[in-house]
Amino acid sequence: MRIVEVLDQTHQKDFLDIARTIYKDDSNYACPLDAEIEGIFDPKENSFFKHGEAGRWILQNDEGKVIGRIAAFINTNKAFSFDQPTGGCGFFECVNDKKAAFLLFDTAKEWLTVRGMEAMDGPVNFGENDNHWGLLVDGFMPQGYGMPYHQKYYKVFFEEYGFKVFFEQYSYHLDLKKPFPERFWKIAEWVAKKPGFTFEHFSYAKSEKYIQDLIAIYNEAWKFHDNFSPIDPEDIRKMALDGKGVVEEEFIWFAYHEGNPIAFFVMMPDINQILIKMDGKFNFWSKLKFLYNLKKKAITRARISIMGVVPKYQRFGVESAIFWHMDKVMKRKPHYKEVELSWVGDFNPKMISIYESVGGVKMKTHYTYRLLFDPNKPFKRTPIIPLENRGSKAKEKKVVERGE
Template identity: 90%
Template sequence: MRIVEVLDQKHRKDFLDIARIIYKNDSNYACPFDAEIEGVFDPKENSFFKHGEATRWILINGEGKLIGRIAAFINTNKAFSFDQPTGGCGFFECINDKKAAFLLFDTAKQWLTVRGMEAMDGPVNFGENDNHWGLLVEGFIPQGYGMPYHQKYYKAFFEDYGFKVFFEQYSYHLDRTKPFPERFWKIAEWIAKKPGFTFEHFTFENSEKYIQDLIAIYDEAWQFHDNFSPIDPDDIRKMARDGKGVIDEEFIWFAYHEGKPIAFFVMMPDVNQILVKMDGKFNFWNKLKFLYHLKTKTITRARITIMGVVPKYQRFGVESAIFWHMEKVLEHKTHYKEVELSWVGDFNPKMISIYESVGGVKMKTHFTYRLLFDPTKPFKRTPIIPLENRGSKAKEKKVKERG
C-alpha cells in the first residue's frame, strides 16, 4: 500500500473519486458536489486557512487501485484551548481493511504530531461543525444535507485504533403529517405574541443586517461554551451567496426583545434529495436537472442546521415561539413532509428536551471521537451544558467533566 499526499489535479480527482468507489450502488449515499469538498481545501474559499492549515492523502494498493483517503487539519483558534493541543482528521473513507485504515490514521497522526499536536478529533471538518462532522453509527438511512454518511464498519476502525467518544450527536426527525402537542402550541403562541418580543425572517435585501444579528447572538450564546471561537462574517456571507438559489428566506428566523437580537433559527431545504441523483457533478446537464427538481418540489424534507438563544432569554420559551412562526410558514409549503432537527450534542440536554417536546424522534447518531496520542493522559468527554442559564464564567466552571 502506498500513501500519496494530494498535491496535483490528478490526485485531487482521485480523492473525490474514492467516495464514489466506496459507496457505489448505495442508494442512501448522496455525494456532495465536488466543488464543495474542494472548497474545504482551498485557501481562497475556506477562511479557516486564516488561522490554520490542512492537507490530505489518498491510499493506493499494490495493484494501483484507490482504496482510501483521509485529511488532517489544525484550527489554531481552538487547538490550544484543550488540555492537549488538538488537531483533527476527516473525510475518511476506506475499504473494509483494518491495516489500510490504520495506515491512514497513522499518516494523519504523524502530520499533526510534527506540528505540535497531542490529540486528534475525528472525523471532523476543517470548518464549522454543521457540515461533515461526526461518524454515523446509528440510522443508516438517507442523511440530511451536510450530515455525513458512512460505512458501518468504520466504527470498529476508529475504536480499535484507540479513538474514544468525545461527544455524541443526535438527529431528530419531525413528521409534519402529525400535529404538534397542543400544550406546546399554547405556550409557543403566548410567547410569540408577548409585548416586547418581535420575530422576523431573513431577507436577502437586508442580508448584512441579519448576518450581524446572527453573529451578535452566536457570540453571546456560545461565549461560555467549551472551546468557543467567534464566527468569521466572511463565512456567513459566502454561505448566503452560495446558497442564494436554494435558501428559503422564510426558513431563517430571528427573535428580538425591544429591538435587541436574542435568538436565531436556520433551516434549509434538504438538497440531498436532489444530490443523490447527481453523483457530485455540477455540469451543465446537472445544473438543469437541479433547477428542474427545485421547481417541481422534489424536496420534501428540510433540515434545521442551527439554533441559538442568548443566555438571558433561554427560559422565556423563545425557541417555542420561533417554531410557532415556522409552522405558519410550512402551512403554505405543503410539499414539506419531514423536518430533520440536527444535530444536537449529548452535552446539550436543554436542546434535546426542546426537540422532544415538539414531537421529534431520534433517528440518527453520529460520534465525534478524540484520540490522545499519550494514552496515559486522562481522557475527558466534552462537558455537559447545565440546564440553567449560564450568565458567568463561574457557572461554567461548575460544569461536570465526564470521564
C-alpha cells in the same frame, strides 16, 4: 500499500472518486458536490486557512489502485485550548481492510504530531461543525445535507485504533403530518405574543442587517463555551450568496427583545434529495437537472442546521415561539413533509428536551471521537452543562465532567 499526498489535480480527482467507489452500491449515499469538498481544501475558499492548515492523502494498494483517503487539519484558534493541543482528521473513506485504515490514521496522526499536536478528533471538518462532522453509527438512511454518511465497519476501525467517543450527536426527525403537542402550542403562542418580543424572517433585501444580527447573537450565545471563536462575517456572506435560489427566506428566523437581536433559527431545504441523483457533479446538465427538480418541488424535507439564543433569554421559551411562527410557514408549503432537527450533542440536554417536546424522534446518531496520543493521559468526554447552570460566565464554568 502506499500513502500519496494530494498535491496535484490527478490525486485531487482520486481523493474525490474513492468515495464514489466505496458507496457505488449504496442507494442511501448522496455524494457531496466535488466543488464543495475541493473548496474546503482551497485557501482562497476556506477562511479557516487564516488560522490553520490542512493536508490530505490517498492510499494506493500494491497494484496502484486507490483504496482509501484521509485529511488532517489544525485550527490554531482552538487547538491549544484543550488539556492537550488537539488537531483533527476527517473525510476518511476506506475499503474494508483494517491495515489500510490504520495506515491512514497513522498518516494523519504523524502529520499532527510533527506540528505539536497531542490529540486528534475525528472524523471532523476543517470548518464549522454544522457540516461533515461526526461518524454515522446508527440510522443508516439518507442523510440531510451536510450530515455525513459512512460504512458501518468504520466504527470498528476508529475504536480498535484507540479513538474514544468525545461526544454523541443526535438527529431528530419531525413528521409534519402529525400535530405538535397542545401544551407546547399554548406556551409557544404565549411567548410569541409577549410584549417586547418580536419575530421576523430573513430577507435578501436586508441581508446585511440579518448577517450582523446573526453574528451578534452567535458571539454572545457561544462566547462562554469552551473553544469559542468569533464567526467570520465573510463566511456568512458567502453562505448567503451561495444559497441564493435555494434558501427559503421564511425558513430563517430572528427574535428580538425591545429591538435587540436575541435568537436566530436556520432551516434549509434538504438539497440532498436532489444531489443524490447527481453523483457530486455540477456541470451544465446537472445544473439544469437541479433547477428542474427544484421547480417541481422535489424537496420534501428540510433540515434545521443551527439555532442560537443569547444566554439571558434561554429560559424565556424563545425557541418555542420561533417554532410557532415556523408552523404557519410550513402550512403554506405543504410539499414539505418532514423536518430533520440536527444535530444536537449529548452534552446539550436543553435542546434535546426542545426537540422531544415538539414531537421529534431520534433517528440518527453520529460520534465525534478523540484520540489521545499518550494513552496514559486521562480521557475526558465533552462536559454536560446542566440546565440550571446556563446564562453567566461564572456559572458556565460549573460543568459535569464525564470520564471515559
